[in-house]
Amino acid sequence: MSDASRILLPHCPVLVTGARGAVALEPDGEFKRLSTPQAARYARNESPLVCHGPAVAAKLGLDDFIRLDILELFAFVRPARFCLPTPRGVAESLGLPRPADIEDEAEALLSATRRLLEELARATAAEKASKAVDTRGLAWMMARSGWGWGSPVLAALGVQGDAGRGGGAARVWERLPEWNEFAPEPPASSLPVEPAEARDRLAAMLGAGAEQRPSQADYASAVSQAFQPRDKEGAPRLVLAEAGTGTGKTLGYIAPASVWAEKNTAPVWISTHTRNLQRQLDFELDRLFPLPHDKARKVVIRKGRENYVCLLNFEEQLNRNRNQDAHALGLMARWVLATRDGDMVGGDFPGWLVDLLGRARTMGMADRRGECVFSACFHYRKCFIERAVRRARRADIVVANHALVMVQAALGGLDDGFMPTRTVFDEGHHVFDAADAAFSAHLTGLEAAELRRWLLGPEGEAASRSRARGLQRRAEDLVGHSEDCVRALEQALAAARALPGPGWLQRLGEGAAHGPSETFLALVRQQVYARAPHGDSPFSLETESRPPLPDLPLAAADLAQALGRLGAPLQVLMKSLASLLDDEAADLDSSTRSRIEGICRSIERRALLPLAGWKGMLDTLASPLPNPPPAQPGEGGPREAGGWGQYVDWLSVERMDGRDMDVGMHRHWVDPTIPFAKAVVEPSHGVVITSATLRDGSGDTEVDWRAAERRTGAAHLPGAALRAAMASPFDYPAQTKVLIVTDVRKDDMDQVGAAYRELFLASGGGGLGLFTAISRLRAVHKRIGGPLEDAGIPLLAQHVDNMDTSTLVDIFRAEEESCLLGTDAVRDGVDVPGRSLRLIVFDRVPWPRPDILHKARRAHFGGKSYDDMITRLRLKQAFGRLVRRAGDHGLFVLLDPMMPSRLFGAFPDGVVPVKVGLAEAVRMTTEFLARE
Known part of the structure; x- marks a missing residue:
C-alpha cells in the first residue's frame, strides 16, 4: 500500500x-x-x-x-x-x-x-524497526477507546484490524535508559576569575564578527569579582550589578561563571525568576556550548520535583485506565519517550497540552504532593528527577529559579544536601518577593488538610479513586525493623486526625466544625467576616489578628497542643529511621540507605518544619500582646498587624466568585531579605544579584543604591557589596515616547475601553495592554475584541482565553498584528523584541495594593517613599518591555491623569513624559510608528 x-x-x-x-x-x-x-x-x-x-x-x-x-x-x-x-x-x-x-x-x-x-x-524503515510497535500499539489503544483521530492515524500507519494490538505499548518505562551513578564530586577549588579572563571568554562566545559592546565587557569584568575567593566565613563576595536593557547581561555573567566552573570543577548556579526565563536562558547557553552533546553534559535545568513527570504516577494511572483516559495516556506516553528531561513546565512539554487534556491527566502525573518513595520505586533508576539531580552535580552551569533556590536553602540543602558556593540571581529585582514567598508561613485549612492527606493518604470516597499514598504505605517496610518506629508511626497517624478532614470547608460554613483545627479555623472565619471592611464582597477578605475574638486564643492554644502531639512522634520516627543508618550500616544496601535518607528529609520538610512554624504563630496568638518596642529612628517603629516584632500576622478568607475557598492565618517577615541574607547569601562564597531595574529612580544616586541594597538583602551582610551599573546602549529619547492621557476617566470602563481600542487601531497591532485588576481587563476585552477583529487585529487576553500565559505570549511574539491584554505576569520578564511589541498601554498607575502586609512594610521602610519606590519599579519594568534590541521603537501610554511627576524617574534619562488628550495620543501614536 x-x-x-x-x-x-x-x-x-x-x-x-x-x-x-x-x-x-x-x-x-x-x-x-x-x-x-x-x-x-x-x-x-x-x-x-x-x-x-x-x-x-x-x-x-x-x-x-x-x-x-x-x-x-x-x-x-x-x-x-x-x-x-x-x-x-x-x-x-x-x-x-x-x-x-x-x-x-x-x-x-x-x-x-x-x-x-x-x-x-x-516513517523510514529504521523508524519502523525501532518504534513502530510503540507507535502502532499506542494508536490502536487510543483508537479502541474512541479517540477521534484513531482511524486516520491507524490508516496512516498501515494498521488494519487488530494488527496494531500490543498490550505493552504504553509501558514507556521499559524503553527508557537508566541513569548512571558516579563517585561523589570533590569539593570546589578556590581559583579566582580575573577580569581579563571574563572578557576573553565573552569575546569567544560572541565570535569575531560580533557587534562591539564595551559596556557588556565592562559588566563581565565587574561581575567577575563575585568569583574571587572569599576571605572570611559568612562574608561572601557580593556584586550588585544593574545592566540596562541591551547591555547583554546574560552572556556577561555567563562568561565569568563558565570560566570559574571550568577552573574549579564545580557548578555555578544561575537563578531566574520564572520557569519560562529558565527556558530563555537555556537557549542563550547555546552560545557557550554550540554542540548538543557538550551542552547536555555541561548544562542542567533544575526545578522542583513537582515539575517533572513521575513514572510511578504514570504507571498507576495506566493501570487505572478508563476508556475516556486512553487517548490522554497515549499522548503522554508519546511525550515521555521523546522528552529530553521529563520537564513538564517550561521544558519540551507543550503548555497547550494541559489545556486540551486537563491538569489531572497531565500535571497530575507529576509528584506535586511530595509522595515520592525514592529507591523503593520500581522506576527509581530511570527517574527523570533523580537523573537531573545527578547531572547537576557534574555540570558547569545549573539553571534554576528563585523559588527552588530559596526554598531549598531554607530547608538546608537540595535533594542531595548540596549547596552551591557560587550563585547568580538574574532578574534580581524579584529577590524580595521570592524571599517573601519562600520564608512565609500559612496555617490555612487547605495547607493543614494537605498535611493530613500526606500523612494518612486519601480518606472516604476518594480512597478508591486516588493514586495518593500515605506515610504508612511509603515507609511501612522500613519501620517494621523497629518497635520504636512502629509505635511512633501509629501515634503520628492517630494525631494527624486533629487536622481538617474531608469536607472541612463545608462544615465551617454550616457551623459544624469538628476537632481543634476546624474549631480554630471557624473562629478565624468568624473574626474575618466580623471585622473586614466590605464583608459582602465577592473577593478575598482579611483582617488583623489583634485583638482576637474572646474564644480565639484558647482555640489557638488547643490547636498548638494538638500539633505538638503530632510533631513529637514524627520526631521520634525520623530519629529512629536515621539511627538505622548507623546501627545497620553493615547490612543496608545503598538504595535502602538512600530511601531512609529521603523519607527522613520528607518528614522534616513536609511535616516538622510547617508544624514548627504553625505552632509559633498559634503561641503568639494565644499569648497577651507585649508592650511595643521604642520607635526606630526615621521609621516610626516596625509595627505589625499581629503584634510587635519582625513578623506580620493576619487572618484571611480566600474567596472566588463569592464562594469561600480557604480560611487561615498568615505570617510573613516584615523584611524577608533578612532570612534570605542569612540562609542563601551568607553561606555562599560569591553571589551576583543583577537586573535591568535593580535601583530606584528617585533622582538621588546614593538613595537609589541603598534602596537596591535593602531590596536584595545586601544591607544585612557584614561587608559592603560591590556596586556596578551599566547604562543601556539604546537611544531611548529617539526610540520611545511616554504619553500620559489626561481626559480619560479611569473609573469609566467605556472610556477606558475606547482608549485601548483607538490606540491599538492606531498602532495597527503590536499592542500590550497592562491592567492592575483582572476585572478591568475583562471589561476592556469585552468592549474592543470585535472592532479590532474587523480591522484584522487578533486580540489575546490573559484570564479570558483558555490558554496558559506563556502560550499567549508566544502567540503575541509570533504574530506582529496581534494585541495582548495581561496583568503582572506579562508585565515582568517577558521578552518580545521587534515590531510584535510597539505600544504599551497601562490602565492606571500601579500603586501597591493597600493590604495588611503592605501597611506593615510601608511603616517599616519609609512611608510614602516606599509606595513611590515600588510604583516606580513597576513602571520601570513595564517600560522595559518596549525596547529589547537596537532597532525597536515604541510608545508607552498611561491612562491616568493623576500620574505624579515624582514617578517620572521610572523612565530613562531624556525620556520626558508628555501629558496629552486621547485624540492627541492617538495622532502621535500613528505618526510616530508610521515614521519608524
Missing part, C-alpha cells in the same frame, strides 16, 4: 472562530459565515475539526463540545515539539503558507491535517 493511499482525512467540517463570529469549511469545500450563536450551535451539532478546542469553546460561550483537535494529532506525530496553538502557528510549523484571513486558516487546518498524516505514513 502506498503512503498516499493510506491518508484518510476525517469527514467533518473545519471550524475557525473570531471575535464576531466564525467560518466553517464544509467537507464539500464550501465556506459558511456564522455568527457567534450560530457557530456555537454548529459546533455542538457537527463535531468539527478545530485548533485548541478549549479556546474555541470560550469564544463561543460553550463549556465544551465534541470535536477533533488538530493539536492532539500534532502531539501524537511530533511529540516533545512545540507549535503555536493557532491555525497560523500550526501552518508555519509544518512549512505551509501563512494564512492571510480566517478562510485561509480553515483551509490551512485541512492542509496541516494531511501533512501530519503523511508524516506518519512516511
Whole structure:
C-alpha cells in the first residue's frame, strides 16, 4: 500500500472562530459565515475539526463540545515539539503558507491535517524497526477507546484490524535508559576569575564578527569579582550589578561563571525568576556550548520535583485506565519517550497540552504532593528527577529559579544536601518577593488538610479513586525493623486526625466544625467576616489578628497542643529511621540507605518544619500582646498587624466568585531579605544579584543604591557589596515616547475601553495592554475584541482565553498584528523584541495594593517613599518591555491623569513624559510608528 493511499482525512467540517463570529469549511469545500450563536450551535451539532478546542469553546460561550483537535494529532506525530496553538502557528510549523484571513486558516487546518498524516505514513524503515510497535500499539489503544483521530492515524500507519494490538505499548518505562551513578564530586577549588579572563571568554562566545559592546565587557569584568575567593566565613563576595536593557547581561555573567566552573570543577548556579526565563536562558547557553552533546553534559535545568513527570504516577494511572483516559495516556506516553528531561513546565512539554487534556491527566502525573518513595520505586533508576539531580552535580552551569533556590536553602540543602558556593540571581529585582514567598508561613485549612492527606493518604470516597499514598504505605517496610518506629508511626497517624478532614470547608460554613483545627479555623472565619471592611464582597477578605475574638486564643492554644502531639512522634520516627543508618550500616544496601535518607528529609520538610512554624504563630496568638518596642529612628517603629516584632500576622478568607475557598492565618517577615541574607547569601562564597531595574529612580544616586541594597538583602551582610551599573546602549529619547492621557476617566470602563481600542487601531497591532485588576481587563476585552477583529487585529487576553500565559505570549511574539491584554505576569520578564511589541498601554498607575502586609512594610521602610519606590519599579519594568534590541521603537501610554511627576524617574534619562488628550495620543501614536 502506498503512503498516499493510506491518508484518510476525517469527514467533518473545519471550524475557525473570531471575535464576531466564525467560518466553517464544509467537507464539500464550501465556506459558511456564522455568527457567534450560530457557530456555537454548529459546533455542538457537527463535531468539527478545530485548533485548541478549549479556546474555541470560550469564544463561543460553550463549556465544551465534541470535536477533533488538530493539536492532539500534532502531539501524537511530533511529540516533545512545540507549535503555536493557532491555525497560523500550526501552518508555519509544518512549512505551509501563512494564512492571510480566517478562510485561509480553515483551509490551512485541512492542509496541516494531511501533512501530519503523511508524516506518519512516511516513517523510514529504521523508524519502523525501532518504534513502530510503540507507535502502532499506542494508536490502536487510543483508537479502541474512541479517540477521534484513531482511524486516520491507524490508516496512516498501515494498521488494519487488530494488527496494531500490543498490550505493552504504553509501558514507556521499559524503553527508557537508566541513569548512571558516579563517585561523589570533590569539593570546589578556590581559583579566582580575573577580569581579563571574563572578557576573553565573552569575546569567544560572541565570535569575531560580533557587534562591539564595551559596556557588556565592562559588566563581565565587574561581575567577575563575585568569583574571587572569599576571605572570611559568612562574608561572601557580593556584586550588585544593574545592566540596562541591551547591555547583554546574560552572556556577561555567563562568561565569568563558565570560566570559574571550568577552573574549579564545580557548578555555578544561575537563578531566574520564572520557569519560562529558565527556558530563555537555556537557549542563550547555546552560545557557550554550540554542540548538543557538550551542552547536555555541561548544562542542567533544575526545578522542583513537582515539575517533572513521575513514572510511578504514570504507571498507576495506566493501570487505572478508563476508556475516556486512553487517548490522554497515549499522548503522554508519546511525550515521555521523546522528552529530553521529563520537564513538564517550561521544558519540551507543550503548555497547550494541559489545556486540551486537563491538569489531572497531565500535571497530575507529576509528584506535586511530595509522595515520592525514592529507591523503593520500581522506576527509581530511570527517574527523570533523580537523573537531573545527578547531572547537576557534574555540570558547569545549573539553571534554576528563585523559588527552588530559596526554598531549598531554607530547608538546608537540595535533594542531595548540596549547596552551591557560587550563585547568580538574574532578574534580581524579584529577590524580595521570592524571599517573601519562600520564608512565609500559612496555617490555612487547605495547607493543614494537605498535611493530613500526606500523612494518612486519601480518606472516604476518594480512597478508591486516588493514586495518593500515605506515610504508612511509603515507609511501612522500613519501620517494621523497629518497635520504636512502629509505635511512633501509629501515634503520628492517630494525631494527624486533629487536622481538617474531608469536607472541612463545608462544615465551617454550616457551623459544624469538628476537632481543634476546624474549631480554630471557624473562629478565624468568624473574626474575618466580623471585622473586614466590605464583608459582602465577592473577593478575598482579611483582617488583623489583634485583638482576637474572646474564644480565639484558647482555640489557638488547643490547636498548638494538638500539633505538638503530632510533631513529637514524627520526631521520634525520623530519629529512629536515621539511627538505622548507623546501627545497620553493615547490612543496608545503598538504595535502602538512600530511601531512609529521603523519607527522613520528607518528614522534616513536609511535616516538622510547617508544624514548627504553625505552632509559633498559634503561641503568639494565644499569648497577651507585649508592650511595643521604642520607635526606630526615621521609621516610626516596625509595627505589625499581629503584634510587635519582625513578623506580620493576619487572618484571611480566600474567596472566588463569592464562594469561600480557604480560611487561615498568615505570617510573613516584615523584611524577608533578612532570612534570605542569612540562609542563601551568607553561606555562599560569591553571589551576583543583577537586573535591568535593580535601583530606584528617585533622582538621588546614593538613595537609589541603598534602596537596591535593602531590596536584595545586601544591607544585612557584614561587608559592603560591590556596586556596578551599566547604562543601556539604546537611544531611548529617539526610540520611545511616554504619553500620559489626561481626559480619560479611569473609573469609566467605556472610556477606558475606547482608549485601548483607538490606540491599538492606531498602532495597527503590536499592542500590550497592562491592567492592575483582572476585572478591568475583562471589561476592556469585552468592549474592543470585535472592532479590532474587523480591522484584522487578533486580540489575546490573559484570564479570558483558555490558554496558559506563556502560550499567549508566544502567540503575541509570533504574530506582529496581534494585541495582548495581561496583568503582572506579562508585565515582568517577558521578552518580545521587534515590531510584535510597539505600544504599551497601562490602565492606571500601579500603586501597591493597600493590604495588611503592605501597611506593615510601608511603616517599616519609609512611608510614602516606599509606595513611590515600588510604583516606580513597576513602571520601570513595564517600560522595559518596549525596547529589547537596537532597532525597536515604541510608545508607552498611561491612562491616568493623576500620574505624579515624582514617578517620572521610572523612565530613562531624556525620556520626558508628555501629558496629552486621547485624540492627541492617538495622532502621535500613528505618526510616530508610521515614521519608524
